[in-house]
Amino acid sequence: MPSIAVVDSGPLIAAANRADKYHVAALSALRSPELRLVVPALCVAEVAHVLQQSAGPRAEATFLRSLEGFDVRLPMPEDWNRIADLVEQDSDFPLGGTDATVVALAERLKTDLLLTTDHRHFRAIRPLHCESFHLLIDER
Numbered sequence: 165m166p167s168i169a170v171v172d173s174g175p176l177i178a179a180a181n182r183a184d185k186y187h188v189a190a191l192s193a194l195r196s197p198e199l200r201l202v203v204p205a206l207c208v209a210e211v212a213h214v215l216q217q218s219a220g221p222r223a224e225a226t227f228l229r230s231l232e233g234f235d236v237r238l239p240m241p242e243d244w245n246r247i248a249d250l251v252e253q254d255s256d257f258p259l260g261g262t263d264a265t266v267v268a269l270a271e272r273l274k275t276d277l278l279l280t281t282d283h284r285h286f287r288a289i290r291p292l293h294c295e296s297f298h299l300l301i302d303e304r
Contacts, residue, residue: 166200167277169193169300170270171234173207173262174281177214180227186281189301193279199300202235202273204265243268250289259285267291 171194178186179194194201208231215224239247243265250264259267263282267289270278276294280286283303291297 166198168273168275169199169201169277169279170266170273170275171201171203171207172266172278172280172282172286173210173214175279175301176203176207176211176227178281180211180215180219180223186301190279190281193300199277199279200235201279202237202269203231204262204269205236205238206262206265208236210262237269239265239268240272243272246271246292254288257285257288259289270297 175186175190175193178184178190181187184190193199211227212224215227246268247261247264250259250267251261253259263285266278266280266286270276271291271293274293276291276296276298277300278286278297279300281301283299286297286299289297
């Protein structure tokens, strides 16, 4: 049975951009049969916006079509307080709402696996359900 991994925006953007230093690693992780990938809906919105702005509507549409094979999840009503707490937690080291949804979803699913390129933020977070997150894309 595949392990659940929550997917942050960074690997999705990297997969769409061959010039991104994480492109190959992101594609490999996103295609891994050992992982059941779960994407927060706010990450979908963030990636769609970034691709629209940086690469145009064709890149955005290609990304949106690729989501057919992913498990995309909206925050649950009970997640919003945790998301807000995470945003407020370190105001001098802002996490932001989208990254906070990654943490809240991982906590809800009880997984320590994150597919992210944002090592700075996600190494600093102390999740409620485990000691730390295991980040699946190496920092370069």
